[in-house]
Amino acid sequence: MNETRTETWNTVIRWGRRALIALVVFGLLGAGAVAAVFWQVERQLPDVRTLRASYHPGQVTRVLGRDGTLLAELFTERRTVIREKDIPPHVKLAFIAAEDASFYEHEGLNYLGMLRAFVVNLRAGRTRQGGSTITQQVVKNVLLNDPARTYRRKLKEVVLARRLEQDLTKDEILELYLNHIYLGGGRYGVEEAARYHFGKSVRELTISEGAMLGGLTAGPELFAPRNDLTRATTRRGFVLDQMERKGFLDQARAEQARREPLHSVPAAEAQSSLAPEAVEIGRKMLRELAGDDAARGVVAGQLAQH
CATH class of the missing domain: 1.10.287 (Helix Hairpins)
Structure with missing residues (x-):
């Protein structure tokens, strides 16, 4: 036995x-x-170390008359790049609250969000959620420029996000994000979005207006006040709630921002018909200075005066 x-x-x-x-x-x-x-x-994968010096997205080239009258705007993407230090803190915090509240705490990846997205995608049998941080969105839109939602692209995104966090500061990453993001109405970046919706620079936005811009990330056309004021107001309230909950905003200022009437200025376009010959002179000058890309608005910061 x-x-x-x-x-x-x-x-x-x-x-x-x-x-x-x-x-x-x-x-x-x-x-x-x-x-x-x-x-x-x-x-x-591309080399993220070159991003700091090689980031030159398409911007708006404005043709002005001698008196400062706007005659035309030349562009392929309607964007005006602005430095991170020139963007008000409450505007930056509105986007962080809406998109990635732990942005300054993580190292490029939100593992809990990625796990949640993986479970949702697994149940759906296809990719529905991305669980992306602001860093990952910069990688996707600036470095990869690949809208496909595949696991292979997600893997590239994860690797590059870690690299980006090692080579750039958080403020530099946030600057890339706020200048590159599409915010509806054919506008890219917070500066052009502020001009489009409120008729002023992002430097002048109130807390309420900054929260509205931050809310556009969930649906640039869906939550635009020009398209649906009620929906835009509700979305602004959500962003303000998030800012207050995360400690980005005290209760008194959050409540004051909620009470502020939300409105959008009428769209204003450059009238090249005011002086078409001056606009054409401006185009020729820009071609001579920087080639065809400048005449199409790809090279930024050029002003042609008649």
């Missing part, structure tokens, strides 16, 4: 060892496969 028990025990131990060896082997093979995928993906 004892011999039978001993033999049975030896058999269990033997099979246990085999199972453990198999588990180790499969684990090593799995780790090797993951490492191979990462290696293959990394070979195809």
Whole structure:
């Protein structure tokens, strides 16, 4: 009887060892496969170290008369780049509250958000949520420029997000985000969005107006006050609630911002018909200075005066 028990025990131990060896082997093979995928993906990734010096997105080139009258705006993407230090803190915090409240705390990735998105996507059988941080959105829109929602692109995004956090400061990443994001009405970045919706620079926005801009990230056309004032007001309230909840705004200022009437100025376009010959002179001057890209508004900061 004892011999039978001993033999049975030896058999269990033997099979246990085999199972453990198999588990180790499969684990090593799995780790090797993951490492191979990462290696293959990394070979195809851009160098984030060049982003600080090479970020030159399309901007608006404004053609002015001698008296400062706006004659025309030339652009491929309607954007005016603004430095992070020139954007009011309450505007920056509104976007952070709306999109990535722990932006200054994480290292580029929100693992809980990614896990939640993975579960949602798994249940749906397709990619529906991204769980992206502000850093990941900069990677997706500036470095990868790939709208496809695939797991391969997400892997690239994760790797580049960590690299970006190592090479750029948080403020530099936020500056890229606030200048590159699409905010409806054909406007890119917070400066052009502020001019479009409120007729003034982002430097002059109130807390209420900054919260409204921050709310546009969830749907630039859907929550635009020009399209649906009620929906825009509700969305602004959500952003203000988030700012108060995260400690970005005290209760008194949040309540005052909620009471502020929300409105948008009528859209104003440049009237090149005022002086078409001056506009054409401006185009020619820009072509001579910087080539065809400047005449289309790709090169920023050029002003042609008649």
